[in-house]
Every structure is written in structure tokens, then in C-alpha cells.
Amino acid sequence: MITQKMKYALKAVMVLGDEKAAGGRAMRIEEIATRSGAPKRFLEHILLEVKRAGIVGSIRGRSGGYILIKEPAQISIPNLMRLIDGPIAPLPCLSRIAYQRCEDCTDEATCRIRRSFSELFWTYLVMIESLTLADLLRGDAAGEMIPLVAPGAEA
Structure with missing residues (x-):
């Protein structure tokens, strides 16, 4: 099983991926938290780790925030x-x-x-190993993964 921290990380990069596809503006952490449903205090630590890995970048200033700097298909x-x-x-x-x-x-x-x-x-x-962020972004709803098991079925 993936941890809750990993789910928050996936949701955050999916939100940033959706934003990149829509024009690519930088997003403040509060907006990422709201759109992903992840608590802001967890996202701060998670996004710092993801930033150090070169997946997201940050921009300072009034219109600053986080942006996805890698293409979704390149994010394993x-x-x-x-x-x-x-x-x-x-x-x-x-x-x-x-x-x-x-x-x-x-x-x-x-x-x-x-x-x-x-x-x-x-x-x-x-x-x-072949799964990328681009695969997740092709889901039915922006920012959410496709269910692998039909509702009511056992996993």
C-alpha cells in the first residue's frame, strides 16, 4: 500500500500537471491544498522533497508559487x-x-x-515501472485517479 503522504504527493503533482496543461501558471500552496484535498502543512514538506528532486520548481513573489517543471510523461x-x-x-x-x-x-x-x-x-x-504522471492525468476527473475496481467489488 502507498502511504497517505504518497497519496498527497500524487494529488499535488496531478493538480500541478492539470495546471501545466491549462497554461502553466505558478500555484500557491494554499490553492494546491484546496484543489488536491491535501492538508497544507503536509504539502509544504512534500513539495520541498519533490522540488529537490527536480520535478517541481518554485517562483518567489506576488505571482509566485509552485510549477511542474518536468513534462508529465517524464515523471515516473x-x-x-x-x-x-x-x-x-x-x-x-x-x-x-x-x-x-x-x-x-x-x-x-x-x-x-x-x-x-x-x-x-x-x-x-x-x-x-512504466507508469507516469501523464498516465494518471488521463483519468476521468482532473486531479483524481481512475478506480481499478468496480464500486461494490472487493479489492
């Missing part, structure tokens, strides 16, 4: 997830970016837990 959702939440692998020994041997593991080659989770994780990675 899994990279954003790693930036906000850290590694996305279910086990540290499966992480490509933050690999660590499991403390209690005696042999990775024969570890049945690692083998089982690796098959699931690599399938997940194949699907998610």
Missing part, C-alpha cells in the same frame, strides 16, 4: 514513490535501489520466502 510514478516512501520492494533483499541482505537469512539462493515474493514483486514492477 515508481520513482516518485521511492522518493516519498522509500524502497517499494516487499523485502530488503529484493530492492534494486536499497538492497540489504535480510538479517535472518542464511542463503538467499534457497530462501523460499524471497523466491515467492520475488515472483510477485517482479510482476508488479513490470506493470508499475
Whole structure:
């Protein structure tokens, strides 16, 4: 599961992506918070992280605010997830970016837990690695993601 912090980050960059498509003016954090439904106090920290990563920029002054400086198709959702939440692998020994041997593991080659989770994780990675902000922005409603499960169905 993604964290609430990651959901706020996605909503904020989606709002900035929508604004970029509509003309690209800078948006004040209060407006981003209102349009995304994310609390302003969380957005301040999140947008600073996203800014340091070179995804958004900020403009000072009266008409200043935040702007999306990368094209939505160049903003990788899994990279954003790693930036906000850290590694996305279910086990540290499966992480490509933050690999660590499991403390209690005696042999990775024969570890049945690692083998089982690796098959699931690599399938997940194949699907998610190509996901970009542009994909999210093509949703039905501006600033919101498309539901993957029909209403009333179990997830």
C-alpha cells in the first residue's frame, strides 16, 4: 500500500500537471491544498522533497508559487514513490535501489520466502515501472485517479 503522504504527493503533482496543461501558471500552496484535498502543512514538506528532486520548481513573489517543471510523461510514478516512501520492494533483499541482505537469512539462493515474493514483486514492477504522471492525468476527473475496481467489488 502507498502511504497517505504518497497519496498527497500524487494529488499535488496531478493538480500541478492539470495546471501545466491549462497554461502553466505558478500555484500557491494554499490553492494546491484546496484543489488536491491535501492538508497544507503536509504539502509544504512534500513539495520541498519533490522540488529537490527536480520535478517541481518554485517562483518567489506576488505571482509566485509552485510549477511542474518536468513534462508529465517524464515523471515516473515508481520513482516518485521511492522518493516519498522509500524502497517499494516487499523485502530488503529484493530492492534494486536499497538492497540489504535480510538479517535472518542464511542463503538467499534457497530462501523460499524471497523466491515467492520475488515472483510477485517482479510482476508488479513490470506493470508499475512504466507508469507516469501523464498516465494518471488521463483519468476521468482532473486531479483524481481512475478506480481499478468496480464500486461494490472487493479489492
